[in-house]
Amino acid sequence: MTEQEPQEPQPQEPQEPAAESLAFLNRPGLTRLWAVVRARLERNGLEPTGTVRLQSLDAREREALSLLLGKPLTTPAVTIRLPDLDARLRASAVGRGLTATLAELGPPLTDRRAARDAAAAERTRLWTTAETTMAATPLNDHPWVGRWLEELRRSGTLTRRPSTTAHTTVTQAIQTLAILFPGVRPEPTPATWGRGELATRTTGSAHGLDDGTLLARLVLRGIALAQGVEFPTDAPGRRALWRRASVTPDEVSSTVLTYGLRPTGGTWQETALRERADHHLETHLTLRELRTLHLELPPGTRIHVCENPRVVEAAAEAARTAPLICTSGSATTVALTLLDTLAATDCAFVYHGDFDWPGIALANRVMGRYGAQPWRMTAGDYEYLATRAELQGTPPLPLSGTPVEATWDAELAPAMTSLGIALHEEAALDLLLDDLG
Incomplete structure (x- = not known):
């Protein structure tokens, strides 16, 4: 017989917790524990480290925690090490760690640290895109442009939008303002733009700069800074501001x-x-x-x-x-x-x-x-x-x-x-x- 090579042990998929185990973990006496642990895990990058403390425990909570931790609780407060709780769950009929257990109990866990890092990276990418787009236009010749971009950063208007929307909007806003304020490198453009015509040029849609859109607000904010006037608060004021930048709003359909x-x-x-x-x-x-x-x-x-x-x-x-x-x-x-x-x-x-x-x-x-x-x-x-x-x-x-x-x-x-x-x-x-x- 030919001697066979020893087989490497294959990792075992964690088994689904038994219904009895889930029923126990879902009992009312553990509700407050899971809420506190969930908040700590989401702050910890979903790693079971550190401790949590529960106070003013009632009789039902003490009983449930005693069974879960495998030791009697006689005081109204308890401090629980998350590594110990993780190990106990793995060794029990649950058969999985603390993070996987809470994900099973629902709702899904959120790695808030990773989410913050991702949001910060996306903000950096957004403003890098804006600055790169700006550098390719003559807008940097204008002293008000830096203030316009800084106001956008401080307001958070763009970062509250989906990433694709934010990038598209800031790019189109810069391109629109560059057409209206060509600086020292003007291109041959009409002396006066129809708003629909300008919107088609920069967005592909004649309605891209319609009143009430985010893009229209960003462009109007830039026009107001360029003209040294207050940002208008009503529709007649917005129409007047467009005209100051040689953009004619639709004045015949209404x-x-x-x-x-x-x-x-x-x-x-x-x-x-x-x-x-x-x-x-x-x-x-x-x-x-x-x-x-x-x-x-x-x-x-x-x-x-x-x-x-x-x-x-x-x-x-x-x-x-x-x-x-x-x-x-x-x-x-x-x-x-x-x-x-x-x-x-x-x-x-x-x-x-x-x-x-x-x-x-x-x-x-x-x-x-x-x-x-x-x-x-x-x-x-x-x-x-x-x-x-x-x-x-x-x-x-x-x-x-x-x-x-x-x-x-x-x-x-x-x-x-x-x-x-x-x-x-x-x-x-x-x-x-x-x-x-």
Whole structure:
């Protein structure tokens, strides 16, 4: 017979703990122990080193710990060495160490030390990427750039994002700013960029620099530093800041619905508005038009403001004459720009909207910004319309959402809460049209 070579012993896979062992380890008396041990292991890089101490043990905990440690506990406190607990678990029916046992009991353990090290390494990689990208552009010629990058570091805005998102965003922000501020090595670029065109150039998407995106905020922060101005807090301010960097926001897709505006100016635009008012035609105005329109009405002109386009439609059909502006359900930038323009000419405003909680919130905003007076928007108006709707057999629309106090009438929100009925603006349409005559 041929002598055979001795075989190396193969490592044995740890066996799954028996159900009885897991049931014992999961008993309520050990809950606090595992919570404390888990926290210590996660701080220790998942190594069973050091000690933990439990105090104020109750009878159930002392009994469970006595069985686990193999020694009686008679005092209300105990100090446990983790290497000893690890060895005892390995030698028991559990058959595995402390770290594997806690992973089996769940939830998964987190190596917090490794996670911190990985996060620190990722932050270093992110800022190295930013600095390398910056060095390949003319941005370093500008004194504000260092401050911009330092503000990004301090804010933590990028490091709270997924790694891929952070790297892509900071790279695109630097490339966008480099186009807008070419320094001493300019490339041939248009004197003015459309925001969608610029976004396509640097992100591949025409919406990459849309208002509210992280990239747009980073770029605007750089523009503000470059121009030495405060960072804007509202949409009109952001649009103005884009224009300071020769970037034209989209100023034609969003419009405000108007009716009966008769400005006093003599250009063809003012003349056209007056003619449309004379012919009882509504007019949609864009931001681009508002920038060039000399929209001045006689001081003290009373402007009615509504929430729903149906009011404007009905006013035009009934050939009403009073000036009317519609917010179309929300005070958009273009609507606020128009109202701001008219407020600057000492126009007076009255406001009506929906009797629901979003409608009250919008009314608060418009009335607060422009000192507008309520237009059939009191508690008495609401109660009258609710009663009339009930008598007419109109199916009630339940009022839902979080109540909003009406700043102009302390009784309105309680009345709405009491009746629990929402009333849209159309419920008061006949009354509104009477006022617009």
